[in-house]
Amino acid sequence: xxxxxxxxxxxxxxxxxxxxxxxxxxxxxxxxxxxxxxxxxxxxxxxxxxxxxxxxxxxxxxxxxxxxxxxxxxxxxxxxxxxxxxxxxxxxxxxxxxxxxxxxxxxxxxxxxxxxxxxxxxxxxxxxxxxxxxxxxxxxxxxxxxxxxxxxxxxxxxxxxxxxxxxxxxxxxxxxxxxxxxxxxxxxxxxxxxxxxxxxxxxxxxxxxxxxxxxxxxxxxxxxxxxxxxxxxxxxxxxxxxxxxxxxxxxxxxxxxxxxxxxxxxxxxxxxxxxxxxxxxxxxxxxxxxxxxxxxxxxxxxxxxxxxxxxxxxxxxxxxxxxxxxxxxxxxxxxxxxxxxxxxxxxx
Numbered sequence: 001x002x003x004x005x006x007x008x009x010x011x012x013x014x015x016x017x018x019x020x021x022x023x024x025x026x027x028x029x030x031x032x033x034x035x036x037x038x039x040x041x042x043x044x045x046x047x048x049x050x051x052x053x054x055x056x057x058x059x060x061x062x063x064x065x066x067x068x069x070x071x072x073x074x075x076x077x078x079x080x081x082x083x084x085x086x087x088x089x090x091x092x093x094x095x096x097x098x099x100x101x102x103x104x105x106x107x108x109x110x111x112x113x114x115x116x117x118x119x120x121x122x123x124x125x126x127x128x129x130x131x132x133x134x135x136x137x138x139x140x141x142x143x144x145x146x147x148x149x150x151x152x153x154x155x156x157x158x159x160x161x162x163x164x165x166x167x168x169x170x171x172x173x174x175x176x177x178x179x180x181x182x183x184x185x186x187x188x189x190x191x192x193x194x195x196x197x198x199x200x201x202x203x204x205x206x207x208x209x210x211x212x213x214x215x216x217x218x219x220x221x222x223x224x225x226x227x228x229x230x231x232x233x234x235x236x237x238x239x240x241x242x243x244x245x246x247x248x249x250x251x252x253x254x255x256x257x258x259x260x261x262x263x264x265x266x267x268x269x270x271x272x273x274x275x276x277x278x279x280x281x282x283x284x285x286x287x288x289x290x291x292x293x294x295x296x297x298x299x300x301x302x303x304x305x306x307x308x309x310x311x312x313x314x315x316x317x318x319x320x321x322x323x324x325x326x327x328x329x330x331x332x333x334x335x336x337x338x339x340x341x342x343x344x345x346x347x348x
Contacts, residue, residue, distance in 0.1 A: 072105020112314030132299035151234020174228030
């Protein structure tokens with residue numbers, strides 16, 4: 001198992017390097033850099049002025065060199081501009097260039113500064129990631145147990161009225177987009193149109209203190225959309241396991257139906273849903289943009305939209321790094337958990 005994990009970590013590092021390089025290359029295309037220069041400088045800048053602005057800040061270096069500087073494996077640029085001012089990646093105007101570090105990239109914890117928010121990108125991402133992490137935690141607490149219960153109950157007796165009812169409910173929740181269910185919940189439970197002012201239609205206050213009133217609707221909106229898919233997978237897996245030969249043998253031996261489900265069928269039925277559950281984590285991280293916008297909850301998805309919409313290169317790259325790492329880590333955890341759930345799988 002240890003060698004397997006080490007090999008997977010090696011593959012993960014190579015995959016992360018490839019994916020981050022693709023994102024870095026796309027964000028550093030010249031049209032994007034030209035837009036950045038005019039946004040930070042002057043929209044009336046000439047082509048020569050744009051090239052001077054970009055050259056003084058290291059943007060016109062070869063892509064591989066810039067990528068190495070961003071990673072922190074190549075010394076940061078040190079340029080004396082046409083105006084005679086000395087600029088470097090590892091220092092600013094308030095620092096003595098001689099005291100600055102040689103390497104200053106992602107590996108050293110320097111993710112650059114946001115051109116929109118005028119703050120370190122790492123600080124912004126950490127703050128917003130914490131807010132989305134809080135939202136994800138409560139969504140998983142509500143979504144996973146509910147989906148498993150619905151899926152197991154439907155799969156225990158395939159073809160029954162309970163199975164058809166729960167399956168219809170699961171399909172309906174998955175087929176309803178978040179922006180539709182969110183608006184419906186706000187109209188019913190948070191607006192004066194119906195009169196049920198049980199919850200708040202905005203989750204802005206939940207960024208400071210999450211309560212039942214300000215956090216229920218966004219959590220319920222995301223959980224309902226995701227639980228249908230997990231429930232359907234659990235139901236299909238449970239129905240298949242209940243027809244297995246060892247389940248029939250247990251029934252012939254007189255084992256109670258409850259013990260058959262809990263002790264024999266449930267573990268094998270959870271193998272496929274476990275993988276699906278782990279895949280929900282990357283989706284929750286980047287897929288909650290609509291819900292965060294609808295309920296005015298400024299989390300990680302909100303930052304992603306702001307960075308992409310405002311051509312904030314450093315912040316967009318930082319968001320991409322976090323997304324790639326989360327996806328790869330959840331896949332690793334999924335593989336390890338799959339091995340433990342299914343003893344028939346051998347790690348060679």
